[in-house]
Amino acid sequence: MKSKRKLRIGIFIDHDIMIRHFVHSKVFSKLSKKHKVDYIFPPLGHKRISLDPSSYIKDSKIYRLPTNPTSRSIWSRRSHVEVMRGKDQYAKDSRRTLRLVTPPKVEFFHRILALPLIFEIYKIWIIYKSWKNPNVFMRELIRKNKYDILINPGIPNGVYINDLLKEAKINNIPFIFIMNSWDNPLSGQIKSGTPDLFLAWGPQTVNFAKRYMKLPEEKVIGFGSAQFDIYRKKPKLNRSQFFENNNLDLSKKIILYAGGSLGTNEYEHLKLLEEEIEKGNYKDATVLYRPHPWGGGGNQGERIIQEKWKHVKIENTMKRYMECIKNKGYHLTFPDYSDTHAVLTYCDCVISPLSTILIEAAIHGKPLMCFLPLEDIEAKHFQAVYSLPHFKEFQEEKEVVLAKNRKELKDKVKIMFKQLEDKAFSKRMKIMSEKYVSKFKTSYSQRILGLVEDLILSA
Secondary structure, eight states: OOOSSOOEEEEEOOSHHHIIIIITTTTTHHHHHHSEEEEEEOOTTOTTOOSOOGGGOSSSEEEEOOOOHHHHHHHHHHHHHHHHHOOSHHHHHHHHHHTTTSOHHHHHHHHHHTSHHHHHHHHHHHHHHHHHSOOHHHHHHHHHHTOSEEEEEEOTTOSSHHHHHHHHHHHTOOEEEEEOSTTGGGGOOOTTOOOSEEEESSHHHHHHHHHHSOOOGGGEEEOOOGGGGGGGSOOSSOHHHHHHHTTOOTTSEEEEEEOOSSOOOHHHHHHHHHHHHHTTSSTTEEEEEEOOTTTTTSTTTHHHHHSOOSSEEEOGGGHHHHHHHHHHOOOOOOOOHHHHHHHHHHOSEEEESSOTHHHHHHHTTOOEEEEOOTTOTTOHHHHHHTTSHHHHHHHTOTTSEEEOSHHHHHHHHHHHHHHHTOTTHHHHHHHHHTTTSOOOSSOHHHHHHHHHHHHHHTO
């Protein structure tokens, strides 16, 4: 359904990661060209924002809106208290994850708040406290600009979402929340309200949004992933250019080791793979290492750039990041997804210790290994999350090679080589990927335009 008038749209983005995924990708470009779109970010200097999005935003106005620390604290505490109440395995896994960043005294206090009678009183107090502490700057902006719809691409505990839901309800404005990361639907309910629409990646996250976020079925849509939309296009490099840029031999198989963000020992994993190549166990193979953009190369990742490798190459576009890890320590980087697209197109198979790139490899039809380095007991983040439902379901896929230790890592690479010989395998893997990220004939940019217009005009 086409809109006969220009709609007023407010898009609230509160983190560099969301700038990379939703602004750099230009998925709101058609919306901005046709309607009156404002982008709202936290103030300059805010700890969640370091990127300047202005060069990517040509047809819209940018606002800098103060966040509401009181509101964020109120609802974050409420979410943690809810986790303390759960009795199933998911709740236990969630508590283990939260324990990594929660002081023992705080956890003890939250356990008290989670007790049955106390919790009922606590819920009433939370609602009262929230209404007494609105984000007055947000309220003024929304009322002044008279938005027809509000959109928040992000995470369920972002700095804007709870205030946005409240203001949307007060002003009777439709509100769309767009999930950013694979694990978003496992964050539990958004306590301040329910979005009019929750845009999930695909069937898995649709189901999880209904199950864990308690969202009504009619409010959840499998809409694909904004950041992966570029994978519909032709890579910016041809095979020869990619191999030349990375100093690779065109005659050798390329094993992509794609790093994770969970603090595992990626240096040792690479050493094991190199030793196997040196022994002749993986004939005519090279390992191409690409660190996770905020993984820091894993535990003591600076060793990777310092090592004199024989059979391991660091992917060209991420060398600078690894050099910076060595020189100034851990930090985030925001590579272009067109570079990721080229890497996944021209590698032969993929190994990763739990990262979204496993789904991306499946989208590209590649044999892949979901590697669980359970011996890495010092990797507390990994140990806390590897059995969470979104990861667990992927590990159990028939086409996925699962390695639960270093020995299996070494032995099972040959299974992926065997999969490469199966001409139908790539198609099966691409079909499997649609369980995690829905596939569409039209672009994300076109779909979000149509969705917004249909939502407003049908209201």
